Structure formats: C-alpha cells, structure tokens
Amino acid sequence: MRFCSAPLWVWIISALTRWTVEPVEVMLLDTTRSTAEMGWSTHPDTGWDEVSVLDDRNQLIRTYEVCNFNLPNQNNWLATPFVMRGSAPRMHVTLRFSVRDCSSVRNVGASCKETFTLYYKEADSQTEALQGWGETEDAGEPGGGGWVKIDTIAADKSFSRVEQSQQHESKRGHRMNVKTRSFGPLTRKGFILGFVDSGACISLVGVSLFYRKCPETFRSLAHFPDMPSGAEPSSLVPVDGSCVPNAQSQTATTPKLHCNADGDWMVPVGVCVCEAGFESNQNGSACTACRPGHFKSDVSESPSCSPCPAQSHSSQEGSSVCQCLSGFYRAPEESSDSPCTAPPSAPQDLHWESEGSGLTLRWRAPLSLGSREDLHYNVLCRMCPAPSTVCLRCGDGITFTPGQQGLSQTRVQVHNLLPRVHYTFQVQAVNGVTGQSPQPPQYSSVNVSISQSVPSSVPMMHQVSRTPDSITLSWPQPDNPNGDILDYQIRYFDKSGDEESSVLLSSETNMATVQGLSSGTIYVFQIRARNEMGYGAYSGKLYFQTLLEEERSEAVQKKLPLMVGSVLGGMAFLLVGAVLILVFVFRSKRRESTYSDRLQRYISTRGGGVKYYVDPSTYEDPNEAIREFAREIDPAHVKIEEVIGAGEFGEVCRGKLKPAGKREITVAIKTLRSSCMDSEKCSFLSEASTMGQFDNPNVLKLEGVVTRSRPVMIISEFMENGALDSFLRENEGQFSMLQLVGMLRGIAAGMRYLSEMNFVHRDLAARNVLVNSNLVCKVSDFGLSRFLRGDDESLPTYTAALGSKIPIRWTAPESIQYRKFTSASDVWSFGIVMWEVTSYGERPYWDMSNQEVMTAVGDEYRLPAPPNCPGTLHSLMLDCWLKDRSERPGFEQIVSTLDKLIRHPAGLKAISTHTNRPSQPLLSNTPVDFSTLSSVSDWLDALKMGRYKEEFSSAGMNSLETVSRMTLEDIQRVGVSLLGHQKKILNSIQLLRVHQNQGQIEV
Known part of the structure; x- marks a missing residue:
C-alpha cells in the first residue's frame, strides 16, 4: 500500500523527533451523520441507489447501496460532489461500508465480487470534473477520462443473507469495514471521488474526506504556523519559524520544523534564544523579563536569570547587568557575573629602620582587602630639602629593592638617600579595582630624615701592576660617599685559605700596594670606604694573582738589551717621570677621583699577558670607554649599500669600508636613529665598547665606530650567512654531522676565550651566533653581557638587576631563580645551542610557554635528542644541563671533547637512544586524554x-x-x-x- 511506502529513515527520524502536539484533521466531507439527501452523481441509473438506513445507534442516516452481483459485466459509478482542496496537496478518505459474502449466494458464478474500486479526478470545477460523464463507454474505465485509481477496496468482513434479512443492525455493525486511504499530489483547485462497483453487494455507510496539517505551535522560543502535510507519504515540508519577542536566532538561519505526512512536527533545525535580560518560560513559548534583583548578561540558551552577584543590584525588569553598589566596582577584565569588590584600606603600622645610607620600610596588610586577593603595594617618595619647603618627587638616584610598583611583600629597601634631607614615603594599597574608583588609593605615610650615612660600596678594583711578592691596585670612590671619604680599608686573603685569615690594610688614596705576598698565588681582595659616620659595606670579591719568579726573569731578559742602550735616555725619562708621578699622586689624593683615573685597562690575575674585560657601564662617561676600546673611523671611508635588517636602536646595513692605504672590505653597519635619547645612545655604544676588547677568530670583530658625525655607526665584520638559527632552517639536512660539530667547536672556542676574560654572555643562543661564507661561527650580540665579579662561593658571578631581560629557554635554572650568571650558566646555554644546531634551528621546547619551560626544567626534565643526533653529542648536552653548576664542564673541556669527535668521527655514528641518566627527556610522559x-x-x-x-x-x-x-x-x-x-x-x-x-x- 502507498501509505507504507515511505523510506525507513523517515519513520526512524519521525519516531525520534516527533513533537508531542497532536496533528489536526481538517474535514472537507463527512456523510457519517448525514440525514438529508446527498444527491451524488451515479452512472448508470440502474447502479448505485441513495437509501436511508438505521446506524448502529438506531439513528437514520443516508447511504448508497448497489447489489447487482447476479448480472455480469457490472460497471456502476458513484461520484461525490466537487470538493475544493484549499492549500492541501494530499487528501485522506475514510470509508465505512459493508459487503455481502458471495459464498452465501447460490448459483452465482464469477460475476459476484466482494470489492469495489476507488478513483479521484482533479479539475477546477464540478462541471469540468463531470464532463463526458456517462457519454462514452470508457468514461469510467481506469485511467480514462482523467480518473486516477486510488486503490481496490476489499472487505475484511462480510455478512450473509440471513443477517441481511433480519435487518439486525447491531449484528450487522459487527460486519462493518473501515478503510482509510490517501491520495495525491493534488495540483488543481479541487477534485471528485469515484466509487466503481463491478458486481458486488455493497452498502457505503459513510465517507469522511479530510486532509492533515501540522498545528500551530511554539517550540524552542520560535512560532511555527499551521502547515498542511506534504504531497507524498514520505514528504517532509520545511516550515520557517519566527523567534518570539525578545528572542533571536542562535545561528544565521531562521529556525525550522518539518511537517510529515501524518501532520506531526519533526526534525527541528536551529533554535531561538532569549536576549540579554530575558529568560525562557516553562514551555519555551515566550521570553520573559528578568525580575528585579536578577539578570542575564548575554544571548544564550541559559534557561533562567541569575540572582545579582554580591554587592550589586538591579532595580528594573529585564536587566542584562547588575550595577555595583556605591563604593564597589568590577575590574575591566571581569565579566558581568563577577561579584563587585572594593579597593583595599590603607596599609597598617608603616615604619622604617635605618640601614647605612638607606632604610627599610615595613608595614602590615590592610584591615580590609575589599573581598579580593590581588593585593599589591606602590611606594611613593617625595623629598623636601628643608622643613616647610616645597617637596619634589625623589630623583632616579634613589633605588628601591625589590621595586617601587606592584609589590607583593610588605617590605622594601630604599638605597642612596641623601643626608640632611627630609623624605616622605607613602605606601599605597591597590588591587584590581583601585583604578575604577574616583578616589585615590588609600595609603599610609611616614617622614624620614637621615642626618648622614656611611658611604656606599666601592664598585670595582683594578690591578695596576704586580710582582712576585706584591700587587698594586686602584679603585674609584663610592658612587654615594655621603660626605668626605677619610680612608679606605682593604681586606685580602689567600684564595686557598679562608676569610678568618684575612689581612687588613688602610689607604688614604685611591691606590695601594699590597706587599709581602707569595709568588704565583691567587688572592681574594675586598675594599670599603669610611666617612665620619663609619665604614660602608665591603665590595664584592675580586681575584688577583702575583707573578711567578720565572715570569719576572723572562721579562727582565727581554728588556735587558733595551735597558743597556737607553741609559742616557732613561735619565731624561726619570726626570720627566718624577713630574708625572707627582701629578698622579696629586690626582689620586682627590676625594672626587673617578674612573677617569683608572690605569688598569689590562689586568692579569691568571698569569702574564692575560687580558680581562672591563665593563663599559662602570665608566661615568661612556665616550671615555668608546675612546679607549673602539677605533674612530672617518665617515668618508664608509659606504652604506643596502639595509638588511632592523636593530633595537636603528637599521642594520651592509656596506663597504675603505681605510686610507688599505683594501676595501665588506662590513656590517649598525646605525643609531636620530630620535634616540641619550640613554639609548649610551646602550648602543656600550656594545661597541664591549666588542672592541675582543680579538678572537670565533668572536665577532669590531672594525670601529663613527661617533663624531651623524648617523652614529658601529662597524663590524660582515657575516655572509647571517644568524645561525635561520641559516640552519633554510638549509635543513644539507650538512653532515661532522660539519655541524665543526660549527659547534667554533662557538665553544669563542666562548672559551670570553670566559677566560671573566666575561659572561647571558644571551648565548643560535640567533646570536653569526656564520660567514666559510661556515665559521662567531659569537655576537653582547647586549646582555656583563663582567663577572666574585660572589660568596668564590665563583666569578654577575647578578642581574630586577626587571632585566632573561631569555628563559636558554637560561640556566639558577640564573632564572636567583638572577646569578656565571660561565657555568653560559655552558647551560651552549647545551641549548647544541640542541638547536643538531635539530637545524628548531625552537627549544617547541610551543611550550616560558612558565611551562621553567616548571619542566625545575622537575629535571631535559630536551630529548633531536632526530639522528649522535649519542655522544646528546650526552654532552645533558652534561651542560646538570642541575649543580659546579658539575657542568667548562668551555675548555667542551672544546677538547668536540676536538676528539672531529679527530675520531666514528663516535658520531651511534644515534642517541634513551639513557639511564637522571635527567628525563622532556615531554616523554605528557598525558593526553x-x-x-x-x-x-x-x-x-x-x-x-x-x-x-x-x-x-x-x-x-x-x-x-x-x-x-x-x-x-x-x-x-x-x-x-x-x-x-x-x-x-x-x-x-x-x-x-x-x-x-x-x-x-x-x-
């Protein structure tokens, strides 16, 4: 039957997504209760008869009957009146009828039937529908005259002649057949139904003609109008819905429902959601406004409004946000469902403790934190030259440790305060909503006046000369003498001994000779200054070594021929020298002696002839460092050809340098943009002062500087292949492992040279190594580099200031945690460079964040070997990444190891596998669910x-x-x-x- 011909998937979807609302049947024709004459069309006249009968309730109704089964070739037609279909494309008809059983009739052959046929014909009017009715013999033939067969209707139950003769309707009702059929699609204005009898005894008790439609409904906050079912049994008619007031579609398309052939809604597509400030009612048919005291912040499927968060309220219906109560606020990054909070109250019990030329401010947390956890403190400083005078903001010379803004602890150290100056310190308590309040932050204040302080520490000492039993030293005065310096105290002891054996020596000048020392011995020196308030703190530990006896003998032998040939000239020199000594002594006695009096560009503490790096930042005048360490170049000898990059302070160019009388060479030129401030210019030239002290084939060479004209330039040798990391990425897989080891050996040799100069790089990475056309690697970029000083562990160390930049992925854990940098921390960075080289420029730790890197390294996870990396190289990397810095190899040992691998390349053939070392390969056990x-x-x-x-x-x-x-x-x-x-x-x-x-x- 056509009713069951729908695809299986339609019925499955219908069962799963059918809405509970009942379908609607729109009745177009119903004879089941008709008592008046119906007057349907019949053909021929001897066929169907309209009669009145009693139904099962003994009520008189009109029916049509035919019973010509004893005559052959019956073709009796009955047609309904013309029915207007409206908008329905498919109709349903329910038939109530009874049929006599042919077996109960004697002497009747094949002409007796127990079935009849149901047809329909479309037309635009009844006249058209009945046109030709009965005029031709085939007018009623199936398919003839525009008639379309619906089905052959067979009786499930039939009655006998005895039942008919008794006219017992109650018993006859038990033999009533009810059949429902559908037909379509319908395209014209209306239709008529045709009933064709071919020789049966039939009583057509009732005909109900109707169509089904999906009723008007509200679903998911959308209104859907009623819709007639589809033209086919399997049809799904899409119906566009419209969002109810104060709702909007969740997607770009309007919501849809589909009406099936049974008049059921199914297969919803898209939903509407209530707008901000509105919530869905219980049956999803409307959006109602949030009650006062409630809110809904966004357009969402959230079914209900929420109560206002703490310290907020809404006084009107339909609120999308609850306003904070007076004195309470939300931070800009907080959402509207966050509670409102308040700024903190003022810090408690602010007081200060004197510490030399500085002090320590201490306080307690505020009584009220404003219901927040993000409490911080800011320290404001104002100085008043005298009481009742105008107070000004403290100058940059006053420093705060650990800082002045965003403090989390309740203490701060203040340094370099001036004596006899009145200070006012304010400590503000701030949190995430302090900036939202129109009132200034709450604070506590304290007034401070320091009569006079001890001197600050002496920043540096330099070796002037040495003999087997003495060392001559000089130093600058403290940055903050806080009065007149009366004298200096030197403390020294044998490095192999301990501090308890220290010897003290006083000097009234900026120079002293320490005598009575042992030859070839390293001594530890510290110095402090004294004013009328007492001694300041000792400087950091510095290491100097006396000459060996044989070193002095060799020097004397080399100079003896010159001494014999210069006696007369020497006499004249002594006279001039005496005058110079007097001038020098006079200058050294000056209290304001500065680093311009330094006589120690080259100092030797590990044997004769070893050159040590001098930090340009210790010069009060940066131009003095430039004049001492960098060669000034005539700008007429420099030609800029092409811009090849951008630096921190200006452009990086390729150009030519043609000194007078020398061949032209290609150079790299860094220029200083004209808009740079003086502090940026000092930082720019500081790198040149650093590079100018180096002379090694694996360290970038400085050709000179241009400072006396514009633009200011730093000129260095040109490296054709650029930065190592990008060079490797561009040539991935193009080099043998032996070539890569050769590159690493060059980098290690350059770092060995720098470490021997007591120099720490702090930013060793493949991006800061340059490669020339011969694949020679040279260490460059000394923007973060510093001179090493002795620390409490007798290891040359540089301590970075708070707020300074640290390249986390390349930096040793102790340097991140304690900001302590040594040659051992450079060794850690070299291990990372080895990993970069063997992975052809891969980013260390891939896409992990800096915080994830620090956590992983702290848990002793280490980078795994790159693909095809020899086990010997990965073992050397792991040695460089040992947690205890004293156990890491030095650069001398690293160079030796790489040299052995170059001489015996068979050691490069074994590819790294998992090792039993304590360091775990990074990310080897990261769980993914x-x-x-x-x-x-x-x-x-x-x-x-x-x-x-x-x-x-x-x-x-x-x-x-x-x-x-x-x-x-x-x-x-x-x-x-x-x-x-x-x-x-x-x-x-x-x-x-x-x-x-x-x-x-x-x-």
Missing part, C-alpha cells in the same frame, strides 16, 4: 601544534578517524616541515590508533 578529544582542532591543541589547524583543514583532515590513517608522507604533504613537529605528530597518531582499539593511553 584521547577520550576528551572531539575534533582535530582539539587534538592539535593538546599537542601544542595548534599552528597547523588551517593546514590540516585545507588538506581535508577533518576527523580523528582520518588523522589516524596518516603517514609521515601525509604529514609532510599537509605542510609540517619541521622534523621535531613531524616526529611529535607521528608519535601521537600511532598512539591514537592504539586508543581507538584499546581505550585511553598515555602519550
């Missing part, structure tokens, strides 16, 4: 490979099932070019396959 991943995007984010989302999507890799079948070639084809990323993704794909078969697994 595949059960929580629903998309390729989620999977890439879990691997920290989110950068490749667009590539995977463009390649059609849109499901985890598709991804699980990818090979290495597929990964490369998608666009993943970095070897480390390819390996990481491929490993995860293999584990994804296992998970699909066995469940969750750890990656």
Whole structure:
C-alpha cells in the first residue's frame, strides 16, 4: 500500500523527533451523520441507489447501496460532489461500508465480487470534473477520462443473507469495514471521488474526506504556523519559524520544523534564544523579563536569570547587568557575573629602620582587602630639602629593592638617600579595582630624615701592576660617599685559605700596594670606604694573582738589551717621570677621583699577558670607554649599500669600508636613529665598547665606530650567512654531522676565550651566533653581557638587576631563580645551542610557554635528542644541563671533547637512544586524554601544534578517524616541515590508533 511506502529513515527520524502536539484533521466531507439527501452523481441509473438506513445507534442516516452481483459485466459509478482542496496537496478518505459474502449466494458464478474500486479526478470545477460523464463507454474505465485509481477496496468482513434479512443492525455493525486511504499530489483547485462497483453487494455507510496539517505551535522560543502535510507519504515540508519577542536566532538561519505526512512536527533545525535580560518560560513559548534583583548578561540558551552577584543590584525588569553598589566596582577584565569588590584600606603600622645610607620600610596588610586577593603595594617618595619647603618627587638616584610598583611583600629597601634631607614615603594599597574608583588609593605615610650615612660600596678594583711578592691596585670612590671619604680599608686573603685569615690594610688614596705576598698565588681582595659616620659595606670579591719568579726573569731578559742602550735616555725619562708621578699622586689624593683615573685597562690575575674585560657601564662617561676600546673611523671611508635588517636602536646595513692605504672590505653597519635619547645612545655604544676588547677568530670583530658625525655607526665584520638559527632552517639536512660539530667547536672556542676574560654572555643562543661564507661561527650580540665579579662561593658571578631581560629557554635554572650568571650558566646555554644546531634551528621546547619551560626544567626534565643526533653529542648536552653548576664542564673541556669527535668521527655514528641518566627527556610522559578529544582542532591543541589547524583543514583532515590513517608522507604533504613537529605528530597518531582499539593511553 502507498501509505507504507515511505523510506525507513523517515519513520526512524519521525519516531525520534516527533513533537508531542497532536496533528489536526481538517474535514472537507463527512456523510457519517448525514440525514438529508446527498444527491451524488451515479452512472448508470440502474447502479448505485441513495437509501436511508438505521446506524448502529438506531439513528437514520443516508447511504448508497448497489447489489447487482447476479448480472455480469457490472460497471456502476458513484461520484461525490466537487470538493475544493484549499492549500492541501494530499487528501485522506475514510470509508465505512459493508459487503455481502458471495459464498452465501447460490448459483452465482464469477460475476459476484466482494470489492469495489476507488478513483479521484482533479479539475477546477464540478462541471469540468463531470464532463463526458456517462457519454462514452470508457468514461469510467481506469485511467480514462482523467480518473486516477486510488486503490481496490476489499472487505475484511462480510455478512450473509440471513443477517441481511433480519435487518439486525447491531449484528450487522459487527460486519462493518473501515478503510482509510490517501491520495495525491493534488495540483488543481479541487477534485471528485469515484466509487466503481463491478458486481458486488455493497452498502457505503459513510465517507469522511479530510486532509492533515501540522498545528500551530511554539517550540524552542520560535512560532511555527499551521502547515498542511506534504504531497507524498514520505514528504517532509520545511516550515520557517519566527523567534518570539525578545528572542533571536542562535545561528544565521531562521529556525525550522518539518511537517510529515501524518501532520506531526519533526526534525527541528536551529533554535531561538532569549536576549540579554530575558529568560525562557516553562514551555519555551515566550521570553520573559528578568525580575528585579536578577539578570542575564548575554544571548544564550541559559534557561533562567541569575540572582545579582554580591554587592550589586538591579532595580528594573529585564536587566542584562547588575550595577555595583556605591563604593564597589568590577575590574575591566571581569565579566558581568563577577561579584563587585572594593579597593583595599590603607596599609597598617608603616615604619622604617635605618640601614647605612638607606632604610627599610615595613608595614602590615590592610584591615580590609575589599573581598579580593590581588593585593599589591606602590611606594611613593617625595623629598623636601628643608622643613616647610616645597617637596619634589625623589630623583632616579634613589633605588628601591625589590621595586617601587606592584609589590607583593610588605617590605622594601630604599638605597642612596641623601643626608640632611627630609623624605616622605607613602605606601599605597591597590588591587584590581583601585583604578575604577574616583578616589585615590588609600595609603599610609611616614617622614624620614637621615642626618648622614656611611658611604656606599666601592664598585670595582683594578690591578695596576704586580710582582712576585706584591700587587698594586686602584679603585674609584663610592658612587654615594655621603660626605668626605677619610680612608679606605682593604681586606685580602689567600684564595686557598679562608676569610678568618684575612689581612687588613688602610689607604688614604685611591691606590695601594699590597706587599709581602707569595709568588704565583691567587688572592681574594675586598675594599670599603669610611666617612665620619663609619665604614660602608665591603665590595664584592675580586681575584688577583702575583707573578711567578720565572715570569719576572723572562721579562727582565727581554728588556735587558733595551735597558743597556737607553741609559742616557732613561735619565731624561726619570726626570720627566718624577713630574708625572707627582701629578698622579696629586690626582689620586682627590676625594672626587673617578674612573677617569683608572690605569688598569689590562689586568692579569691568571698569569702574564692575560687580558680581562672591563665593563663599559662602570665608566661615568661612556665616550671615555668608546675612546679607549673602539677605533674612530672617518665617515668618508664608509659606504652604506643596502639595509638588511632592523636593530633595537636603528637599521642594520651592509656596506663597504675603505681605510686610507688599505683594501676595501665588506662590513656590517649598525646605525643609531636620530630620535634616540641619550640613554639609548649610551646602550648602543656600550656594545661597541664591549666588542672592541675582543680579538678572537670565533668572536665577532669590531672594525670601529663613527661617533663624531651623524648617523652614529658601529662597524663590524660582515657575516655572509647571517644568524645561525635561520641559516640552519633554510638549509635543513644539507650538512653532515661532522660539519655541524665543526660549527659547534667554533662557538665553544669563542666562548672559551670570553670566559677566560671573566666575561659572561647571558644571551648565548643560535640567533646570536653569526656564520660567514666559510661556515665559521662567531659569537655576537653582547647586549646582555656583563663582567663577572666574585660572589660568596668564590665563583666569578654577575647578578642581574630586577626587571632585566632573561631569555628563559636558554637560561640556566639558577640564573632564572636567583638572577646569578656565571660561565657555568653560559655552558647551560651552549647545551641549548647544541640542541638547536643538531635539530637545524628548531625552537627549544617547541610551543611550550616560558612558565611551562621553567616548571619542566625545575622537575629535571631535559630536551630529548633531536632526530639522528649522535649519542655522544646528546650526552654532552645533558652534561651542560646538570642541575649543580659546579658539575657542568667548562668551555675548555667542551672544546677538547668536540676536538676528539672531529679527530675520531666514528663516535658520531651511534644515534642517541634513551639513557639511564637522571635527567628525563622532556615531554616523554605528557598525558593526553584521547577520550576528551572531539575534533582535530582539539587534538592539535593538546599537542601544542595548534599552528597547523588551517593546514590540516585545507588538506581535508577533518576527523580523528582520518588523522589516524596518516603517514609521515601525509604529514609532510599537509605542510609540517619541521622534523621535531613531524616526529611529535607521528608519535601521537600511532598512539591514537592504539586508543581507538584499546581505550585511553598515555602519550
């Protein structure tokens, strides 16, 4: 039957998504209760008869009957009046009829039937529908005259002649047949139904003609009008809904429901959601305004409004946000459902404690934190030259440790205060909403007046000369003498001994000779200054070594011929020298002696002839350091050819240098932009002062500077292949492992030279190593580099100031935690450089954040060996990454190890595997819960490979099932070019396959 011909999927969807609202049947014709004459059309006249009968309730109704089964070739037609279909494309008809059983009739042959046929004919009027009715013999033939067969109607139950003769309607009702059929699609204005008898005894008791429609309804906050069912049994008629007032569609398209052939709503598409300030009622038919005291902040499926957060209120209906009460606020980054909070009250019990030329401010937390946890403190300082005078902001000379803004602890040290000056300190308590309040932050204040302080520490000492039993030293006066310096006290002891054996020596000048020392011995020196208030703090520890006896003998032998030939000249020199000594002594006695009096550009503490680096930042006049360490170049000899990059202070160019009488060479030129401030110019030239002290084939060479004209320039040798990291990425896989080791050996040799000069780089990375056309690597970029001083562990150390930049991925853990930098921390950085080189410029720790890197390194996780990395090189990397800095190899040992590998390259053939070392390969046990991943995007984010989302999507890799079948070639084809990323993704794909078969697994 056509009614059951709908595809299976339609009925499955209908069963799962059918709405509970009942369908509507619109009745167009119903004879079941008709008592008046109906007057339907019949053909021929001897066929169907309209008669009145009693129904099962003994009520008189009109029916049509025919009973010509004893005559052959019956073709009796009965037609309904013309029915207007309206907008319905499909009709349903329910027939109530009874049929006599042919077996109960004797002597009747094949002419007796127990069925009749149902037809329909479309037309625009009844006249058209009945045109030709009965005029031709085939007018009623199936398919003739525009008639369309609906079905042959067969009786399930029939009655006998005895029942008919008794006219027992109650018993006859038990033999009544009820059949329902549908027909369509209908396209014209109306139709008529035709009933054709071919020789049966039939009583047509009732005809109900109707169509079904899906009723008007509200679903998911959308209104859907009533809709006639579709033209076919399997039809799903889409109906656009409209969002109820104060609601809007959740998507760009309007919501839809589908009306099936039975008049049921099904297959919803899209929903409407209430706007901000409104919530859905219980049956989802309307959006009602939030009550006062409640709010709904956004357009969402959230079914109800929420009570106002703490310290906020809403006085009107339909509020999308609750306003904060007076004195309470929300931080700009906080959402409207966050509670309102208040600024903190003032800090408590602010007081100060004197410490030499400074003080320590202490206080307690405020009584009220404003219901927040993000409490910080700011310290404001104002200085008043005298009481009742105008107070000014404190100058930059006054420093605060650990800082002046955003403090989390309740103490701060203030340094370099001037004597006999009145200070006022304010400590403000601030939190995330302090800036929202129109009132200034609450604070506590304290007045301070220091009569006079002891001197600050002496910043540096330099060796002037040495003999086997003495060392002559000079030093500058303290940066803050806080009065007249009366004298200096030197403390020294044998490095192999201890501080308890220290010897004290006083000097009234900025120079002293320490005698009675042992030859060839390293001594530790410290110095402090004294004014009328007492001694200041000792300087850091510095190390100087006396000459060996044989070193002095060799020097005398070399100078003897010159001494014999210069006796007369020497007499004249002594006279001039005496005058110079007097001038020098006079200058050294000056209390304001500065580093302009330094006589120690070259100092030797590890044997004769070793040159030590002098920090340009210790010069009060940066131009003095430039004049001492860098050669001034005539700008007429410099030609800029091309801009090749941008530096921190200006452009980086390639150009030519043609000194007078020398050949022209290609150089790199850094220029200083004209808008730079004086402090930026000092930082710019400081790097040149640093580079000018170095002379090593593996350290970038400074050619000179141009400072007496514009633009100011730093000129260095030109490295054709640029930075090492980008050079390796551009030439991935193009070099043998022996060539890579040769590059690393050059870098290590340059760092060995720098460490021997007591110099720490602090920013050693592949990006700061340059490569020339012969693949020679040279250390460069000394912007973060500093001179090393002795610390409490007798290890030359540089301590970085708070707020200074630290390259986390390349920096040793002790340098991150304590801001202590040594040659051992440079060794750690060299290990990272080794990993960069062997991975061809891969980013260390990939896409991990700086915080994740610090956590992983602190947990003793270490980077795994790059693909095809020899085990000997990875073992050397792990040695460089030992937690105890004293156990790491020195650069001398690293150079020796690399030299052995170059001489015996067989050691480079064994590829690194898992080791039993205590350091764990980084990310070897990072868990990924595949059960929580629903998309390729989620999977890439879990691997920290989110950068490749667009590539995977463009390649059609849109499901985890598709991804699980990818090979290495597929990964490369998608666009993943970095070897480390390819390996990481491929490993995860293999584990994804296992998970699909066995469940969750750890990656």
